Amino acid sequence: MTTEPQSRVARPSSRARVRYNAGMKLVRRAHMYVGLFLVPFVLLYGLTAFLFNHPDWFSDRSVRLITTQDAAGTSLGSFPNAGELSAQVIQAINQGGTSRVSLSTAQVPAYSRDLALTAKGAEAEQVIFLELEARTGSVRSAPAPKPVSRPAWARASVPLDSPPAEVARTAVAAILKKWGRGPDEVKVRTPPELIFAVESDDGTTWRAAYNLQTEALTVRPWGPDLSTRRFLTAMHLACRYPSQINVQWCWAAIVDLMAVAMVFWGFSGLFMWWQMKSLRRLGAIVLAASLIGSILVAIGMHGLIGR
Known part of the structure; x- marks a missing residue:
């Protein structure tokens, strides 16, 4: 007499559990198949982004470094650092103005980027980047194009x-x-x-x-x-949907798809992690470290970009 009511009570819970397991199975399958489909595109997009941080990869130019010994005896060897040049600018402002200003501590003087130069000759074309603070640099040379x-x-x-x-x-x-x-x-x-x-x-x-x-x-x-490098970097920088549906339109759609997939991977990964009770504590530590790190990086980049 008592077994039937118990089965009736347990049945809704069992059904909910079945639906939950089916939903999580669907999430895992979607997580996997979306990843498999986008593997080539993620690798291509990642490689093209990587090239911006590493200009020597797939480069059609030879690279030679400018050392402090090379700079010695030239004006680069005595080039003022950011603090010295800031003081010179402040001094020039005070000489030509009616009111005086002074250097504030709100911003540490710094150069926003390396100084880029180009040099063209009959035999070679060169792109030079000078790191003014360190008084070093690099020279990338390529044979001059035939006239x-x-x-x-x-x-x-x-x-x-x-x-x-x-x-x-x-x-x-x-x-x-x-x-x-x-x-x-x-x-x-x-x-x-x-x-x-x-x-x-x-x-x-x-x-x-x-x-x-x-x-x-x-x-x-x-x-x-x-060149291979120019093609890859240009492909990475290709953005926006063109007015006509063509290959560039397809590339823009793939970029959007990757953006959506990355968000999906993040949330589906959280659900999959939470299912593994034995790894919840360690996962929580890793997740907290990631959140703190991302917040610190975002704050630091905001200060760097906004200065």
Whole structure:
């Protein structure tokens, strides 16, 4: 007589447990298959991001370091550090102004980035990065491209009766005015280039690039002009959805998919960890350390970027 009520009481709990196990199984399967599908794209995206921190990987340039011994005897060897140069700037300000200022302790003087220079010669093209505080640097050299005679038809500038950038600027000003937000001034920020192919009288095909703002025309022989490194870094920097559905649109969709998948991996990983009771304490310690570390890094980067 008592077994039937007990089974009826236990049945809802058992059903809930079955649904819970089925849900967690679905989470584990989704976690795994999403990861398997995105493995190639994650590796590609990770590699392209890695190249920005390590400019010598897949580089088509030879690298030579500028040491303190190389800098000795040159003006770089006596280049002022950030504190010394700040004092010089403060002194110059006080000499030319009516009021005096002094260096504040709110910000430790520092250079925001390395000084980048380029050097071009008949035999090589060089990109130089100088670490001003340490008075060292690096020189990346590549053979100079073979000179290509510019065809006679390729003028340096090709002005049009209706400059495209001016047409766009005027149109934007009119639209904003129509919205009741008439601006004082509209400037072109980053004009695109019009890329097209040109075939000359002798049958040679050229790649032409026309700047919509400066109306400058650059040409080079038709053909690929990408090193492995340039291709990978350019692929990483490709962003936004183009107006037409093409390969770049697919790449943008994959980037969005990876962003969603990373959030899903994080939360699904938390659920999977919580199921393993024996690892809850150790996992909590790791999670707490990660949260503290990420907060400290975010605060530090905020101070660095915002200075």
